[in-house]
Amino acid sequence: MIVGILSLSSCKVQKIVDEPKEELSQVAKSTTTTVEPELTTEPAKETSTEPATTTIAPTGIDPEVIKPNELGHIMVVMYHGIMDNPPYHRTKEEFTKDLQTMYDLGYRLITLDEYLTGRIKTEPGMTPIHLTFDDGLDTTFALKKTADGFTVDENTAIGILEDFCKEHPDFGHGASLYFHDTENNFGDVGTDKDRFDWLLEHGYELGNHTATHDNLSTLTEPEVIKEVGRVEKYVESLYPDMKLRVLTYPFGATPDDAFYQSALKGEYEGTTYDYEIGLREGPSGPFRPITHKDFQRYNAPRVRGSEGENGDLYWYFDYYEENPSFKFVSDGYPDAMYIPEDWEEGLSDYAKENFSIIKY
Numbered sequence: 001m002i003v004g005i006l007s008l009s010s011c012k013v014q015k016i017v018d019e020p021k022e023e024l025s026q027v028a029k030s031t032t033t034t035v036e037p038e039l040t041t042e043p044a045k046e047t048s049t050e051p052a053t054t055t056i057a058p059t060g061i062d063p064e065v066i067k068p069n070e071l072g073h074i075m076v077v078m079y080h081g082i083m084d085n086p087p088y089h090r091t092k093e094e095f096t097k098d099l100q101t102m103y104d105l106g107y108r109l110i111t112l113d114e115y116l117t118g119r120i121k122t123e124p125g126m127t128p129i130h131l132t133f134d135d136g137l138d139t140t141f142a143l144k145k146t147a148d149g150f151t152v153d154e155n156t157a158i159g160i161l162e163d164f165c166k167e168h169p170d171f172g173h174g175a176s177l178y179f180h181d182t183e184n185n186f187g188d189v190g191t192d193k194d195r196f197d198w199l200l201e202h203g204y205e206l207g208n209h210t211a212t213h214d215n216l217s218t219l220t221e222p223e224v225i226k227e228v229g230r231v232e233k234y235v236e237s238l239y240p241d242m243k244l245r246v247l248t249y250p251f252g253a254t255p256d257d258a259f260y261q262s263a264l265k266g267e268y269e270g271t272t273y274d275y276e277i278g279l280r281e282g283p284s285g286p287f288r289p290i291t292h293k294d295f296q297r298y299n300a301p302r303v304r305g306s307e308g309e310n311g312d313l314y315w316y317f318d319y320y321e322e323n324p325s326f327k328f329v330s331d332g333y334p335d336a337m338y339i340p341e342d343w344e345e346g347l348s349d350y351a352k353e354n355f356s357i358i359k360y
């Protein structure tokens with residue numbers, strides 16, 4: 001609970017980038033097409049283990065109808081717990097409203113893995129969104145004891161999300177939760193291992209929110225390494241083969257530029273860590289996908305899951321309703337990227353090397 005209050009008092013408000021002008025100028029700049037569209041009738045050769053029934057051939061959709069844009073923005077929403085303490089927490093009613101609004105506006109949940117790889121399985125025409133929960137709170141997730149084990153507490157964020165997803169099976173499923181190296185993340189029913197096991201078995205993903213929620217911008221390099229590495233060492237003690245993939249910076253504060261990278265890749269007491277991305281606090285933006293050349297891997301943006309302020313979740317709902325061309329709209333095919341041809345210059349090398357790019 002204390003960390004939640006710290007978050008509230010010390011949040012670093014990020015500057016909101018004036019995205020419409022930026023993307024519009026990008027569109028205006030685009031003149032000739034230099035790369036031929038790579039039209040393929042077969043899925044790109046990949047090591048994907050995805051069942052064939054869930055894939056759709058790249059030519060199986062009409063882009064003029066669904067207007068896919070797989071370089072458009074994907075919001076990553078930052079939540080904490082379920083309590084009446086805005087703007088960092090949501091009540092049960094508010095969180096349910098958020099989920100319903102996402103659903104009604106055509107957003108569909110994706111996993112952290114889909115976000116990190118760009119292999120988005122969202123159905124054609126819909127917009128992916130990923131939910132994150134910081135601080136390891138007992139109102140984010142907790143277990144309840146049953147006769148034969150554990151079940152999720154239905155009044156926690158994950159309990160509410162589970163119920164909503166059951167009622168709306170096409171909403172998708174999943175979220176990622178970020179915790180500390182205490183032994184009482186997510187309440188005190190069961191052990192941390194019991195709680196992590198439940199989350200992992202139900203399709204949720206775990207990430208590092210540092211050992212003690214200290215402000216990384218105030219620490220020395222050895223202190224930063226200890227703050228980050230202690231969590232990885234704790235995870236290693238529970239799951240010897242597991243490595244966390246994402247770090248969320250407490251208060252959105254990154255370490256001193258001189259040793260910035262030490263928070264993301266390093267070694268602490270023989271345990272190594274190597275994060276694919278670092279997520280900052282909301283409000284921030286623009287929400288480019290990992291396949292965009294300007295994706296900020298180690299300072300990736302999140303939107304705060306709240307209502308009533310510039311740059312929060314509802315502000316962005318309105319923004320994307322007014323600027324639908326900036327949204328990521330799925331083509332339904334994880335190994336292909338349909339993009340409007342004017343967006344081509346946004347493709348990263350990673351996108352060009354790993355996806356069938358189809359311009360229209």
Ligand SMILES: [Zn+2]
Pocket residue numbers: 003007134135209213250251
């Ligand atoms: Zn936090």
